[in-house]
Amino acid sequence: MATITVNGVQHKVQAPDDTPLLYVLRNDLQLRGPQFGCGLAQCGACAVLIEGKEVRSCVTPLSDVAANQEIITLEGLPARWAKQKGLSVSEAESTLHPVQQAWIEEQTPQCGFCQNGMMIKATELLESNPNPTIVQIKQAFTTSGLSPNLCRCGTYVAIIEAVQHAATIMAKGR
Ligand code: FES
Ligand code: FES
Numbered sequence: 001m002a003t004i005t006v007n008g009v010q011h012k013v014q015a016p017d018d019t020p021l022l023y024v025l026r027n028d029l030q031l032r033g034p035q036f037g038c039g040l041a042q043c044g045a046c047a048v049l050i051e052g053k054e055v056r057s058c059v060t061p062l063s064d065v066a067a068n069q070e071i072i073t074l075e076g077l078p079a080r081w082a083k084q085k086g087l088s089v090s091e092a093e094s095t096l097h098p099v100q101q102a103w104i105e106e107q108t109p110q111c112g113f114c115q116n117g118m119m120i121k122a123t124e125l126l127e128s129n130p131n132p133t134i135v136q137i138k139q140a141f142t143t144s145g146l147s148p149n150l151c152r153c154g155t156y157v158a159i160i161e162a163v164q165h166a167a168t169i170m171a172k173g174r
Pocket of ligand 1: 035036037038039040041042043044045046047056057058059
């Protein structure tokens with residue numbers, strides 16, 4: 001039995017210690033943000049935030065995550081933003097994270113499969129650098145993780161634009 005904290009809620013999970021966190025999130029907790037792409041830390045589709053850092057959940061054994069570490073999935077981004085901005089419960093319920101809002105307004109996804117990882121990476125970047133240059137955005141998506149974040153549909157230019165748009169929304173505090 002392991003205890004993990006996901007999107008602000010503690011869960012007791014019955015799974016072997018070496019079970020990938022991705023399997024626990026999808027199969028035990030029914031979260032559909034993180035995707036199984038490669039299973040080898042080579043694409044980024046499975047990314048989540050752990051203590052604010054992008055982590056590839058497909059290669060993260062359950063035993064590597066402590067009960068008090070904060071795991072945030074795509075589903076938890078709105079509440080994360082609401083907490084950071086001190087929004088009320090009712091405001092938070094109708095609020096998307098600026099990254100998600102920007103992705104919608106820019107119509108960034110094509111098939112959408114990779115976009116969980118892209119939004120998680122964008123959130124990690126913007127929390128540490130609220131106004132990144134194009135070079136910094138490219139670096140974040142190519143060299144800051146275990147591998148580049150891959151999009152088989154080739155939405156890379158749209159992702160750069162969406163990150164810039166998200167930065168604008170965040171600066172306005174909307
Ligand atoms: S599924 Fe985890 S990096 Fe590809
Ligand atoms: S939108 Fe299809 S893989 Fe990226």
